[in-house]
Amino acid sequence: xxDVEQSLFLSVREGDSSVINCTYTDxxxxxxxxxxxxxxxxxxxxxxxxxxxxxxxxxxxxxxxxKKDKHLSLRIADTQTGxxxxxxxxxxxxxxxxxxxxxxxxxxxxxxx
Amino acid sequence: xxxxxxxxxxxxxxxxxxxTLRCSSQSGHNxxxxxQQALGQGPxxxxxxxxxxxxxxxxxxxxFSGLQFPNYSSxxxxxxxxxxxxxxxxxxxxxxxxxxxxxxxxxxSRLTVL
Numbered sequence: 001x002x003d004v005e006q007s008l009f010l011s012v013r014e015g016d017s018s019v020i021n022c023t024y025t026d027x028x029x030x031x032x033x034x035x036x037x038x039x040x041x042x043x044x045x046x047x048x049x050x051x052x053x054x055x056x057x058x059x060x061x062x063x064x065x066x067k068k069d070k071h072l073s074l075r076i077a078d079t080q081t082g083x084x085x086x087x088x089x090x091x092x093x094x095x096x097x098x099x100x101x102x103x104x105x106x107x108x109x110x111x112x113x
Numbered sequence: 114x115x116x117x118x119x120x121x122x123x124x125x126x127x128x129x130x131x132x133t134l135r136c137s138s139q140s141g142h143n144x145x146x147x148x149q150q151a152l153g154q155g156p157x158x159x160x161x162x163x164x165x166x167x168x169x170x171x172x173x174x175x176x177f178s179g180l181q182f183p184n185y186s187s188x189x190x191x192x193x194x195x196x197x198x199x200x201x202x203x204x205x206x207x208x209x210x211x212x213x214x215x216x217x218x219x220x221x222s223r224l225t226v227l
Contacts, residue, residue: 004155042117042203042218043156088155098169100146100158101216 006089006104013112018076020107022089025070029091032065033101034074037086046074046087076109084111117206117219125225126194134189134222136204144168145187146216147179148203156203162187163209191224199226 003025012018024032030051035043049056049063049072056063062075076083086106093099118137126132138145144163148156158171162181176192185206191198201223205216 040220042220043205043216044218045215048215090155098161098163100148100161100169100171101156102158103155105153105155 004089004091004102004104006087006107008105009108009110011110011112012079014079014081016079018074018079018083018109020074020076020087020089020109022072022074022104023070024072024089024091024102026091026093026102027070028093029070030094031092032063032072033090033092034061034063034072035088035090035103037088037106039085043088079109079111081111081113084109117204117217119202119204119219119222121222122220123223123225125227127227128194128196130194130226131190131192132194132224134191134202134204134224136187136189136206136219138185138187138204138206139217142206142208142217143185144207144209145181145185146205146207147187147189148205149173149198150201150203150221151197152200159189194226196226199224 005023033048034046037043060077064073088106089104090101092101120135146161147159150156159173160170161168165181178190181187201221203221205218207216
């Protein structure tokens with residue numbers, strides 16, 4: 001079955017880079033996503049990558065995909081206190097969400113001053 | 114442009130009861146998905162509705178059912194509530210034509226079953 005794994009916590013100093021890692025098992029995954037959830041809020045899409053891409057950069061965010069190892073990472077440059085949240089990795093086969101997204105359990109990003 | 118709104122925000126039910134949760138999709142979106150997020154877990158896909166028809170379903174029993182209305186708003190109904198149904202229920206809307214499948218989530222309805 002499909003499975004998405006993430007480490008539960010990551011602590012970084014303000015101004016440093018944060019790297020959040022994710023592994024998935026379904027080789028049919030076509031779309032891979034990173035969502036952010038702040039306390040008491042719904043999920044916000046940060047970025048996504050197609051499985052035929054290796055890297056995607058969007059301002060402070062860099063997504064790396066190693067399809068051979070089924071490994072996805074999200075790098076946040078110059079981490080700020082406002083980046084404190086839970087970050088979810090998710091995958092989908094069909095895109096459009098028709099098969100639903102499969103989410104990991106989320107990584108709590110903790111920012112130290 | 115209004116975002117995704119859900120109601121109620123919090124509710125408490127007892128085991129065996131039934132609950133209806135409501136969702137208004139973002140303007141221009143014709144697809145609604147429902148997810149269950151238990152405490153400390155990632156969201157789990159319940160089902161998706163596209164133009165009033167169920168378009169896909171996750172691994173949830175038939176006592177989880179839904180509806181989508183002509184204005185694309187949606188309801189999630191859960192019958193015979195169990196303690197394990199306690200969770201945050203998230204609604205997400207999207208445009209059915211978007212290949213990226215970007216979902217716009219509401220803030221959720223937190224259900225507690227006693």
